[in-house]
Amino acid sequence: MIKPPASTYIIGEIGQNHNGSVEIAKQIIDLAASPVREQLFELSLKGMDAVKLTKRDLKHELSAAEMRRSYNSENSFGKTYGEHRKALELDEEQHFELYKYAKEKELDFVETLCAPSCLSLLKYFEPDRLKVASRDLTNLPLLEAMAETKIPMIISTGMSGKKELERALEVISGKHSKISILHCVSEYPTHPRHVNLNTLDYLLKNYKEYIIGYSDHTIGISVPVAAVAKGAQIIEKHITIDRCLKGTDQKGSLGKDGVRRMVRDIRLMEMSLGTEDIFVQPAVKDVKQKLERSLASKKHLASGHKISESDLHLLSPGIGFRWTEREKIVGKILKKDIGKDEIITEDYLI
Known part of the structure; x- marks a missing residue:
């Protein structure tokens, strides 16, 4: 079991918001590494802890028909969906370059891997954590291959229920117990009525041997802050340097001010919780x-x-x-x- 962090582990998810550009990805890493200040009390607060990228292998990603499908969206980077996905994919050397850049900024580096073949990335570097995307919680061969690395793993429940979660945990825990579970709703953006933060209470009560957190797709910062108040030890949120950039995830991500405000409010929330007692300060x-x-x-x-x-x-x-x-x-x-x-x-x- 991973020792719970002393403070909330905040992951800035880059995902595909780099738009296929290493330079844009570096700018997003700079954003995640930005210092956070609370001016009234002159507090220097702990910033984000990590950034996350996603590695796909397009040979194991989409059906042939889906790769050929015409893609005329305003967010398209190619004429077909396959060309679009290829344009957004960074190669292993580029991931390694961004890993080293994040380390220079004193950030952890988390990788979502979408196929067993993506584990070839490990010949360049070892991420601090591996993430399993919500859609792959039922991809048991992928889970087993990732678990064999013994690298701490984060799994997300966005598309799965209790049965799928239990099966995933059974597969991974057969190799190691360094597992974190994130409550998540795979709706982009997530409607407030669908968030159901009380799922955190269920996870904290029934999966005490694991670190419990929350992966957020809501608009704004109130829900991740509330998740911390309920006991979430990890928060994951999409971030970008410009919410008006081309791309399907940009508008639902936090921009520069949003990142600062969310991190500030989470750190202040941690500071505010105190002890279970009543007394005069x-x-x-x-x-x-x-x-x-x-x-x-x-x-x-x-x-x-x-x-x-x-x-x-x-x-x-x-x-x-x-x-x-x-x-x-x-x-x-x-x-x-x-x-x-x-x-x-x-x-x-x-």
């Missing part, structure tokens, strides 16, 4: 003294006056006696005059 001490109420005089009271409860009311600041401590004042004699609406302290009492 030391930081509240000054505000508590300023705003809490103390027993005070309703009217001018002369020296020698015996204080009754009818002489008292409550005013700020909280530097005197509380209402629950009024027995320390009621029945006592004033040793000096006190004006109207003044806090009664021990200095006034005989």
